Amino acid sequence: MKISDNGILRCGEMMAYYDISGCYILRPNAMKIWNIMRTYFDAVLEKAEVDENYFPLFVSASVLEKEKDHVQGFAPEVAWVTKAGKSDLNVPIAIRPTSETVIYPYFSKWIKSHRDLPLKLNQWNNVVRWEFSKPTPFIRSREFLWQEGHTAHATEEDADNEVGLVLEVLDHYRHLYEEYLAVPVVKGMKSENEKFAGARYTTSVEAFIPETGRGIQGATSHCLGTKFAKMFDIKFTNKEGKNELVWQNSWAYSTRTIGVMIMTHGDDKGLVNPPKVAPIQVIVIPVPFKDADTKEISKACCAVKDALREAGIRAKEDLSDNYSPKWKYSHWEMKGVPLRIEIGPRDLAKNQVRTVRRDNGVKADVPRVGLVEHVKELLGKIQQNMFDVAKQKRDDACVVVKTWDEFVEALGQKKLILAPWCDEAEVEMDVKRRTKDEVGAAKTLCSPFDQPEIPEGTLCFASGKLAKKWTYWGKSY
């Protein structure tokens, strides 16, 4: 679904609009999903011996502007503090749009010897990018939450291999999307035009929203090379006693993850939360027909909820007496709870419950005996089905094109396009220009690591030159 359709996000209590344009309130359901992901990623970081730190929100202009490519990429979006109380500051101070320039001057102080490497740090923080294009909750907001990891290494090889974590972290991002959020993503390499400002190369996980026909960058992991090291003079004495520049990497994922999840799974009834991250996994609702023993039914609801909770399932009962069961069904469907359990007089008599899946609406009568195990399995099935359905939709939206005409046609049909490309920055710029007015500017999403074979002599769909690789193209968020 499109984000902010029909106030679904607000009703789903994921976010609320705020009186400053482009800023949004993250409500408890969004924070619960965020924290579940954070717990996973913190364990990853601990295992990889990445330490948590916290650098300031502010960065001085002179430091921010040190790495030219980097600042060019971010300058148009930087928010500036120029006043405190009633006093004008002597020098304006920037709010971090990302922390490379905040952190690296200190890498230069802390790294002296090869014994200080690798240095691996991460922080959980807010960043500000004052975008002037249309803001969208979760997807493109002026302030957002993320983690940013920064590492320094003795050699190019270390930066590129598993010590450097670039591809390892990227795979954990994939894991978060696919296993937690049930969103299929493609791992790949960004083009020269689309890489991070100042990076040697950028890898990413890319998702696609079939309904809007737009790709979306899910998270990125960058190899920075020695560019920042040169600018910030980050050198170490190697084992031979010589001074060398460090090789650096950085990587981040943000609250955008939640937006991609919402767009991938949401439907006409509202949110659909994958069980693994759902703040409430099971909602238990009493269905007291006329003359039924309301008290016994409520008791059964609580007992079921308690049993589920004891087994570690995030269950809740809704015993409120001012709404009808039907109203409650819609309410909890809108909030995206993956599984509903209904208990009425007939269920009570038969010692069973009625289960209703949010993902496909399938209903079933399930005996109370063995219910907890059954629910566990069912949640696993829902998680898998949500991924499978999303993957099928994504795959259905994907076409392989070989010519410009096919490309333009596919773009008009909101497709995710895989095309042979000459990998020239100028050609990508040209594609952007040529598609801008017709169907909306297309760009590269990524060149997948998992490359189909490229027969000799295959030509670039756009330039007619020899193609070097398969690349995903599309309109994007």
Add this chain to the structure above:
Amino acid sequence: MKISDNGILRCGEMMAYYDISGCYILRPNAMKIWNIMRTYFDAVLEKAEVDENYFPLFVSASVLEKEKDHVQGFAPEVAWVTKAGKSDLNVPIAIRPTSETVIYPYFSKWIKSHRDLPLKLNQWNNVVRWEFSKPTPFIRSREFLWQEGHTAHATEEDADNEVGLVLEVLDHYRHLYEEYLAVPVVKGMKSENEKFAGARYTTSVEAFIPETGRGIQGATSHCLGTKFAKMFDIKFTNKEGKNELVWQNSWAYSTRTIGVMIMTHGDDKGLVNPPKVAPIQVIVIPVPFKDADTKEISKACCAVKDALREAGIRAKEDLSDNYSPKWKYSHWEMKGVPLRIEIGPRDLAKNQVRTVRRDNGVKADVPRVGLVEHVKELLGKIQQNMFDVAKQKRDDACVVVKTWDEFVEALGQKKLILAPWCDEAEVEMDVKRRTKDEVGAAKTLCSPFDQPEIPEGTLCFASGKLAKKWTYWGKSY
């Protein structure tokens, strides 16, 4: 110890100075302590059904200025964003110094009926107070991390009793200080002058640093009454169908906690971390005398470390070969590791280790058999001893005074002063004025909840009027 003495903080790798005055880098050891406390407090919040949310960093001027007392308190320290990219903003936007005015307009939208109450929210975030007085790491910084809780209730009674959490949360703050950081604190009520800007009343936990003779507010929990509700129009329909204002509370603790811990326990050798929050609880160091079997000793060190880790103790070994054992002792003492284990050839032969406590330097030979249990106990003893010693020092620094002369004398002697007071704001202002030039301005810290008896006819030490309560006074951070 005084914070920032001899670069101890930097060497202890708790923080680093940053190129913007008043902003500091929180390094991994500080973040580990912060996260251990956060884990405790998050569990408290979950049990109390306080939901986590995240409100924006920015607040518009018109909203910030709505509650007059509140804005007067914070206005001099507010940082203003006036530019984004190259454009001037139409209206300057403030960075939150705290989030009452950020959050409460939305309480007004979300709270409609008595069924929506109580509303209990918390967020973990950064706030900015652009202080112009001398900044100190952890204690007074321009940006700091904290949690801020905000609740709304149907009645004054609910706001004041356990539903409102004011005193419950305050006791958890005491718990964090006393049980985690081994810092004794006093729970009490702030004076009219010292209460939170806009609050009905403010409660706090107060610590005292004998070495500097200054009190320090550890954390605060406020009863806001209906003041913000009036300004932001936060009303609900009660059970009788009538509109009423909500009663509100807010409470916060910040990274200042870590600063208080450092000042309380630090000594000439560096930091002393209480075991409960120590990032490393036990450091294991090999002591290979000449001709000793270095390999076997290293192996023993690793085995001990592994056994401790398996039991959930945060242990680490230092096998680096470029430093002497003596250098390592100083290094890990400076970092504040509560317990050192040394293993030399003699220990190896006797199947024992040498333990050295950071808090009191006591050394002991301990058999390898049963070592893990022994270390667990020892860490508990160190934790308790650190608290006992700190409490003894604090108590020794406390004097009861009854006259102005005694008060001034005690103040000159860097004492924590308990005095009978008439509880009049004007008198506190007067005490501040009268002490300012002589020995440094004194103010109230708090009136302890645990009040000694006040004999009838006892007079205020400052005004000579009838005393209403015992109150702690002192210079303060």
